[in-house]
Amino acid sequence: MKSYLIILTALFLVHCTPKTTDKEQPLLTYLSNQDDFIIRTAHLNQLKANLSNNSQFLNFVNKGAFKNTQQRIELLQKIDVNAKALISIREIGKEDIDFLIITELSQSTLAPSDQISSKTYQELVIEKRIYTSKQKEEILYSVVLNETLLISSSQLLIENTIRNKSQQIAPESLNELFKVTEDNSVYFKLDAGSFLLKNNFYPSFTNSFGKWGALRIDLANKKMAFHGFNSRNDSLPYFLNLFKASKPIVLKSPNYIPEVASSIKMYAIEDLEQFNSTQNKIKNRELVLDTIFNKVEEIATFKLKENALALIHFTTFEPDYLSKIAENNTPETEYRDYPIYRLNNASLLENSFSSLWDELEVNYVMPIAQSLLFSKDVNDLRTVIGNLNTGTTLGNSPSFTSTKASLAEASTVLFYEAQTNSFNPKKAGDYFLAANKKEDKNTKVFASQWVGDQDFFHQHLVFLDLQPKKDQGGVSPLLNLQLENPISYGPQWVKNHINKKQEILVQDNQNQLYLFDNSGKLLWKKQLQGAIQGKVSQVDLYKNGRLQLAFTTTNQWLILDRNGNEVPPFNKTFKDGNLSPLAVFDYDNRKEYRFVFGQGKDIYMYDRNAKSVNGFKYKKTKSSLLEAPKHFKIKGDDYLVFKGIDGSVAILNRTGKTRVKTAANYSFSDNEIALLDQQFSFTDLQGNLLQINTEGKESKRPLKVNAAHKTVMKYNQLVVLEDNVLYSKGKKAVLDYGIYTPPNTFKINQQIYISITDTQNKKGYLFDSELTMLSGFPVYGSGEIDLVESSENGVLNFVIKDKENSLVVYRLKEPKTINKSQ
Incomplete structure (x- = not known):
């Protein structure tokens, strides 16, 4: 869930402004291949105002999601910039971060410090400012390069930038993204060496989306939305290429998934042959899918407590499906008029769509309308039936309904997670979905949607902080x-x-x-x-x-x-x-x-x-x-x-x-x-x-x-x-x-x-x-x-x-x- 955190951080480090017409980016000169995550803002002071006034971001800071987060945020208050800026966030150790700010010298000042000193490094003067508060020292380093001011919490970052100033070349793919995007965007490296990916800030398969990603931010009260796109490389076995021939559809899985489910992932599959061809390339194998899956239209996975379940929806449900996969073609048990069968091949489903899950253990199957629901435990199937009977499905939940308003109607891929204050954060990226206070009864929602187009995928990420409805019961x-x-x-x-x-x-x-x-x-x-x-x-x-x-x-x-x-x-x-x-x-x-x-x-x-x-x-x-x-x-x-x-x-x-x-x-x-x-x-x-x-x-x-x-x-x-x-x-x-x-x-x-x-x-x-x-x-x-x-x-x-x-x-x-x- 660390992906949530990075996007959340980016949100508060930018402010909505009119679209810039200047596509030249001289500040890019000071970026390099070492940068993994960059924030582009038109006004750094507005950035700080957003940071200081947003309770969710402050909750993330105060809970200590990173060891030194609070100290780094306090340092930002010492910087006064009324101009454009780029902020590069870099990992300096386990769960520690440093930043490098690149901005215009003429519009920038630094707060007076308790102690100031300087040193010369390759004929340039690096200033060191020490700010003492609460019996601890906070340090800012700065240097001027060609009317550009560089400010950092790390002397090493400043020295590296000076040392490589004649060789600093921003990646070409990042340059291209800057040309087609606007201020108030975030840029993040997607290759496997990125500290974001290594620390699970976003799903591992996203390194298949290209070298860099960019998202535009839309901020509203209790809502954060990010909109962008991912280009496609058809020659490589990338995850999203599994769905390149699948048209977006209005997903049916929410009608069956319980509202209390977690880790919900839904996929539209139109061309099974193309899907399996790409999957075989990803898995470096040759597997022919069973004909039972020929009419698959949609696959979903979700969790009830710790157990994973899978739902497969068919365009047409054939009577002989169960005879092929059910042991003895006879229900092992029944619950509220739903027959439950034991599978004759427990590994069939896991192997057939292994790209969609790391591991899936299922022993039972239950037909529901034009779908088959697979589970390891009969009791989980009973829980699904209970929610169907009470109407407490994802599709009927107020939080999912509110989230859909910020997404496209049809999806190719949709991930969804909703948490109340029952959620217990265990790592840095979890803090956004955690309650701000014990008495916080709001539901925190995260959704990430990909919508396939001819040569790329539109992407929409949404974070919502939803108050319970007064008539909700x-x-x-x-x-x-x-x-x-x-x-x-x-x-x-x-x-x-x-x-x-x-x-x-x-x-x-x-x-x-x-x-x-x-x-x-x-x-x-x-x-x-x-x-x-x-x-x-x-x-x-x-x-x-x-x-x-x-x-x-x-x-x-x-x-x-x-x-x-x-x-x-x-x-x-x-x-x-x-x-x-x-x-x-x-x-x-x-x-x-x-x-x-x-x-x-x-x-x-x-x-x-x-x-x-x-x-x-x-x-x-x-x-x-x-x-x-x-x-x-x-x-x-x-x-x-x-x-x-x-x-x-x-x-x-x-x-x-x-x-x-x-x-x-x-x-x-x-x-x-x-x-x-x-x-x-x-x-x-x-x-x-x-x-x-x-x-x-x-x-x-x-x-x-x-x-x-x-x-x-x-x-x-x-x-x-x-x-x-x-x-x-x-x-x-x-x-x-x-x-x-x-x-x-x-x-x-x-x-x-x-x-x-x-x-x-x-x-x-x-x-x-x-x-x-x-x-x-x-x-x-x-x-x-x-x-x-x-x-x-x-x-x-x-x-x-x-x-x-x-x-x-x-x-x-x-x-x-x-x-x-x-």
Whole structure:
């Protein structure tokens, strides 16, 4: 991605001015074959103003994309030039740069320095100016040659220019480009020895475009566009010559590529014979393409997480294509009515179009309309299908739509990349696509388009900084994961204490527990003796920030480390099983945990050392627990609540003694007890809301719902489901008839979200606190939603059971809603 950086730098080092009519360029005299990257500007002072006032460029400088970038930019402030100038940027070491400015002496001055000295070199005087600031020295060197002023951050560059002044000859190809281009252009060497190419500032195949490239810059608010052309040499096996016989087309790939994809590259191919002939020259081979590819019109590659996929679109899709490439011509699996086949020759596609990718590993193929989609992993194909079903494709994305306005309608080659603040820059060229600040929610877009013409290719590069649209909402499937067996617990988000990212915990009906990272990679799988009861909690046993997983199964109390290993002595097995769900109490948020669960009429409480808490006296109950014990804190006092299947409810203090007296028994509904309005609250089979205050006073309010109603009481908000109607805060949302999970609530960034799933019709819903359904819902799903804020970028992701043995992760685009409440 360093290509982005060079173009970005160039943008801010030039300013839009009227077209120059003077095609003579005396300043070119001082350039040589050593120059790799040149900026041509009509006004150096305007250049500096652009540098100083552009937040994106300053972000690149301040983040230290190059070791000495900030120092070099500060030096520019010492130079006052009201004239044309050429700026040559050269690499002087690993990730270090120096510059040489060539301009007119009469229009130029240098700021007074703290110290000035001079030396004579080949009868010319080199002046050295030292500027001291913040306990460091910045140095400028300058010399006058024939009324031309040369200024540099490097004495060596000045001396080399003097030494070679009689031999300085700008490359002829650069001279020719200067004649046909204007001020406010950038020029860059494209041969393999260029430091730009060696450091991956642009794709390696661009050294086939000629010896030099030039682009004209168009600057607007939040937009940078570069327009130019690449000449063609038909006698050489250059990359763009693969497409010299291909007419530009309106690409169809964006209609199938998910919006969340990255590293998107799309190619139009009209003359396959010519394409393969050039490809064979590039690869120095003789390969005859399979006839299945005779009607290829377009090829695209993209990535989902780290996996590469390929899409081939045909002018006509023949029925026998699949019989030629699919193993046994029979689908290995199916997902939402799309058949998925295993390839009988996994290397066929990679070898046939090897010029379009460095490496492509594919095992599966799936037909979509007149296209074939190839992937290494079946789960990636499911993710594509999920995005097709939700309409969250590249073609429908606001960022791609905005970018197309700056490009030609038809393309021969198109590269596209869009990043939000989830992007983590790893090298210098990545900084343009990184967010300026953590709270920056804008989407950074890069697109590079080549449009074939008779003897050359038009080129358009576009950088956009797009603000999210106010009405933008919806969901995008991020990944799909398949287990060996049907899901019995979860999926549930858990936190990775090392990288702070969220990971996915899930158990199948063979009691295998899985942990996946957020890219879908299986971290570990562990065979348990029984099914997980209740919820899994995360604890910090050793108070060192490292998190463990705590839970009970039917016959075990376990704590696992993040690698899935049991943490002794927290691996207790209980004869006869029948354990209740585990409750974890942390009375004063000091990580002095109490682990509480029941077995029949026995109650167990252990401390963080796995020792029984002898001071807790509530060891026996009259009946088994109906749900996990609860801990509430009201006005500084602790209340432990145990709910029995006999209708009893015990409200105790820390030692297990009765703190609040209650009635003998209640006809509990199938809903958990919770705290609402600082009172212990639950519902009964008659549809009443019962509340008990800390003094033991009881109140009853009829909710006018049937015995099968479902509730959740969190964040002091009561949500009730009766049949297909959801109620809360005096409002209701009428849903389709179905079989629903209990509602659940999440509070993220002071916003409350309410989720519910229709397991019969496979629909997952998400509402705001006012029962207004969010845009993009319902989604396909058959289990409860678990919603979390991503630690990487602050966006909301949720995971839901998909098919019986699969799950899907969605990204939620806040906060557009669809009003379904009444």
